[in-house]
Amino acid sequence: MKRTLLVLGGGIVGLSCAYEALKQGWRAIVVDRGEIGGQASGAAAGMLAPFYENGDGPDAFFRLCMDSFARYPAWTAEIEDVAGARAGFVRSGSLHVAYREADRLPLFGRLAWQARHSAGLEWLDEAALSRIEPSLPPGLAGALYCPEEAHVQAPLLVKVLAGACERLGARLLPLAGELTDIGQGAAGGLSARFEAHGTIGADALCCCLGAWSGLLADWLRLRIPVHPIRGQICAYDPAPVSLRHIVFGPQAYWVGKPDGSLVCGASEDEAGFDRTVTAGGIGRLVRAGGRMFPVLAGAAPARSWAGLRPATLDGWPLIGPAPGRSGVFVAAGHYRNGILLSPATSAAFGRWLAAGGGAGGDEASEAFRPDRFGVRGTGERWAATPV
Ligand SMILES: Cc1cc2nc3c(=O)[nH]c(=O)nc-3n(C[C@H](O)[C@H](O)[C@H](O)COP(=O)(O)OP(=O)(O)OC[C@H]3O[C@@H](n4cnc5c(N)ncnc54)[C@H](O)[C@@H]3O)c2cc1C
CATH class of the missing domain: 3.50.50.60 (FAD/NAD(P)-binding domain)
Structure with a gap:
């Protein structure tokens, strides 16, 4: 059986x-x-x-991310075949943009060690940047370009x-x-x-x-010790600007989705288990959008929502x-x-x-052992207290 x-x-x-x-x-x-x-x-x-999520160095978490990333194309293709439906995997590549010269230092730091793990990772100056992502404004201090990074419609x-x-x-x-x-x-x-x-x-x-x-x-x-970190996020639909890559800026990121929308995320704050969307949270994303893409200045997102990221200590x-x-x-x-x-x-x-x-x-x-924060209680009694 x-x-x-x-x-x-x-x-x-x-x-x-x-x-x-x-x-x-x-x-x-x-x-x-x-x-x-x-x-x-x-x-x-x-x-x-x-690559974007691992700024510090090639530790066990980076290796886990890379292992999972390597599995993604085959994993989604297999699931899609079984389900008979598509999940929207797009290998768009990403650009981590520097507004000013001072923003470039941490990106150069990433480039120094991450280039060993990604053949195409490179620094783009302003001219090269505007060639591959023409919707970005002039005057940027360059970007770290990662051709491999990708996205799905979650x-x-x-x-x-x-x-x-x-x-x-x-x-x-x-x-x-x-x-x-x-x-x-x-x-x-x-x-x-x-x-x-x-x-x-x-x-x-x-x-x-x-x-x-x-x-x-x-x-x-x-x-x-898992606690909720609220993420507020929004979408312009239809996208007022058509992006070829994921664009990371200092205060937000933007992803053009195959359904024609442009997703902009995401705030991080502690609000317990409250998933409310706030004017302040979305307002910050909207202002960041206007700064990165002039066409977004004054545009209102069509949708906004929030979710609770499960964060550990x-x-x-x-x-x-x-x-x-x-x-x-x-x-x-x-x-x-x-x-x-x-x-x-x-x-x-x-x-x-x-x-x-x-x-x-x-x-x-x-x-990633689940007992790395220690043990607690006897386990004999379980109080069904909703969290
Ligand atoms: C705004 C935002 C943007 C994000 N962007 C990205 C991204 O770009 N890339 C990325 O990799 N990750 C991203 N994340 C993080 C990612 O969404 C989470 O890490 C991931 O969804 C966690 O999955 P999960 O299945 O553990 O949790 P969840 O999706 O939260 O699932 C847990 C489930 O448990 C259920 N549950 C709770 N209590 C009980 C109970 N007592 N009994 C039964 N069921 C229960 C809940 O209803 C829920 O459905 C983002 C998160 C947010 C909020």
């Missing part, structure tokens, strides 16, 4: 882990308190930018991934209400009870609750087995890069599943 994986959380991380299990012949049930993809994953700009990718999971037989259970109990029997069997679905039993459990991951800390006997995700609970894997805390990191996260989950819960020992398993 097929074994059953229960995935808590139907964002991109949970869905990608479910997809991996289905490919290995497991049954998969994905349960979400709200809509599938209704939180951070559906709000993301969808940039796949391992809400679309989530839909396609959910469709692929369903095609492989997954049960997706949105609008499940609160998790009211979770437990592990003496024989190792796992179960979770949801308001709308009652008790669901499973042989393995994957915890992918995004910004809400702290909910399981007591039961997992782990400190899970050290900014690195939690990926790996929960040491105190057999058959339980944690994949959470992907902060600004959950879209980028889903292929590598689900691959790590897949290795663990294939090894019967015994994989590990490699650099990534060590660097």
Whole structure:
């Protein structure tokens, strides 16, 4: 009989882990308190930018980003084939623009070490910059050009991934209400009870609750310092300016999407679990837009929205087995890069599943261990307090 994986959380991380299990012949049930993809994953700009996101040096996080990035084209193509729908992967390249000479120093610093990891990474002076991205204004101090960086339409990718999971037989259970109990029997069997679905039993459990991951800390006997960082973001539709590349500026970024819109993101602030869009948050993006692209000055975005990035204390995700609970894997805390990191996260989950819960020992398993912040509690009692 097929074994059953229960995935808590139907964002991109949970869905990608479910997809991996289905490919290995497991049954998969994905349960979400709200809509599938209704939180951070559906709000993301969808940039796949391992170079932009790693300014400091080639550490374990950079290598994880690069591993995931390398997997992306084949991963999306496979999911698209299974689902029979496209997810909008575009290898546009990116430009990290310097307004003034002083902005160039950190970009030169990035170039110095990142050029070893990307054949095409180079510095463009103003003339070269306006040749490859003519919509930028004159007078800029140049840009770091990364021809490899890419983007997807994150809400679309989530839909396609959910469709692929369903095609492989997954049960997706949105609008499940609160998790009211979770437990592990003496024989190792796992179960979770949801308001709308009652008790669901499973042989393995994957915890992918995004910004809400702290909910399981007591039961997992782990400190899970994941907290929400609100991101506000907007879109001009149709795009008043047609961009060939992702453009990063000092206060915002802009991505032209295949659906004809121009996405501009994103603020970062702490507002608890509040996803409200504020005039101040979007106003800053609008002003940054007018400064970078004169045609955006005075233009009003057609849509604005917000999502909660799941941030950890050290900014690195939690990926790996929960040491105190057999058959339980944690994949959470992907902060600004959950879209980028889903292929590598689900691959790590897949290795663990294939090894019967015994994989590990490699650099990534060590660097992103879910118990690296320590343990807590006894795990005997679980208080079903909604976060
Ligand atoms: C504005 C913005 C822009 C971003 N841009 C990018 C980008 O360009 N590139 C990139 O790589 N990343 C980006 N990110 C980050 C990325 O969106 C996240 O890292 C990623 O979506 C996290 O995925 P997740 O599945 O862990 O979390 P989520 O998508 O938040 O999914 C967690 C799920 O758990 C569910 N849940 C919560 N509590 C319970 C419960 N008790 N029971 C059951 N289910 C529950 C939630 O409803 C939710 O659906 C961006 C984020 C934001 C907000």
